[in-house]
Amino acid sequence: MSRIFLGALGACMAVAGYQAVTAAPATPAPLPAAITDPDLARSDYVEHCGGCHGVRGSAAPAQLPELLGRVGWFMCTPQSRAYLIRLPNIAHSRIKDNQQLADLVNFVVFGLGGASVPKGSVPFTASEVAYERQFALSSASLKAERARHVESAIRTCHAPAAMRLLYPGQIVKR
Ligand code: HEC
Numbered sequence: 274m275s276r277i278f279l280g281a282l283g284a285c286m287a288v289a290g291y292q293a294v295t296a297a298p299a300t301p302a303p304l305p306a307a308i309t310d311p312d313l314a315r316s317d318y319v320e321h322c323g324g325c326h327g328v329r330g331s332a333a334p335a336q337l338p339e340l341l342g343r344v345g346w347f348m349c350t351p352q353s354r355a356y357l358i359r360l361p362n363i364a365h366s367r368i369k370d371n372q373q374l375a376d377l378v379n380f381v382v383f384g385l386g387g388a389s390v391p392k393g394s395v396p397f398t399a400s401e402v403a404y405e406r407q408f409a410l411s412s413a414s415l416k417a418e419r420a421r422h423v424e425s426a427i428r429t430c431h432a433p434a435a436m437r438l439l440y441p442g443q444i445v446k447r
Contacts, residue, residue: 302387305379307396309372314380317373321366322381330385331440338419339440345386346423348394349430353422355405357382358397364409371399371406378402391430 304311319328326332330341338344347353357378358364368374375397382397383390410418426432435441 302383302390304384305396307398308376308379310376311380313373314376315384317368317377318380318385321368321377322362325362330381333440333443336439340381340385342385342387343389343436345382345388345390345394346426346430346432346436348382348386349391349426349432350422353426354397355408356410356418356422358402358405359408359410360415361409361412364406366406371403374406375399375402389432 304314308314325335325337326340330344331339333339344357347357363374363378366374366377368377379396382394420437423432423436426436427434438445
């Protein structure tokens with residue numbers, strides 16, 4: 274196969290992947306007006322997060338938490354909301370502009386999270402992001418942190434028990 278053909282194929286796949294994000298996810302949700310630049314938020318997600326989490330927020334069966342239709346549950350309590358910004362890949366993001374990072378996270382939560390966002394949740398602001406990103410979590414504490422916030426979302430906001438898994442249908446080895 275020629276290198277030119279492979280290059281063209283790659284470009285097509287990249288475009289298709291991008292469109293998969295712009296097309297409605299499984300749980301379509303209007304993006305909040307607080308997102309100042311929705312197109313930039315989408316492309317920032319693809320560039321900074323999509324490589325691991327998948328361009329549509331699903332990377333199963335990779336051992337990564339599924340964002341699609343699930344990530345919104347973390348808006349349940351002030352602590353679990355802060356967890357989203359304190360995640361190392363968010364807090365230490367190369368995106369230094371706090372409004373731009375707030376837009377990205379709001380795209381992830383409301384756009385990919387869809388119906389999992391508890392009613393009445395308010396979008397992140399630049400100042401909340403600026404504040405919380407100072408308290409970045411260490412990779413070592415992530416598993417316990419996630420478990421704690423999942424339990425509180427189940428208790429407080431009736432998140433489904435399957436949130437204990439990284440993605441629906443994950444087989445947990447004991
Ligand atoms: C190098 C791979 C990688 C990149 C890049 C990455 N993440 Fe993650 N992300 C992970 C892993 C691994 C976890 C699971 C951490 C844990 O709980 O052990 C995770 C956890 C999360 C969670 C928590 C979800 C849950 O159910 O607990 C969110 C939200 C998230 N990432 C969003 C993002 C966003 C937004 C970006 C881009 C700014 C991003 N990630 C970039 C690997 C990545």
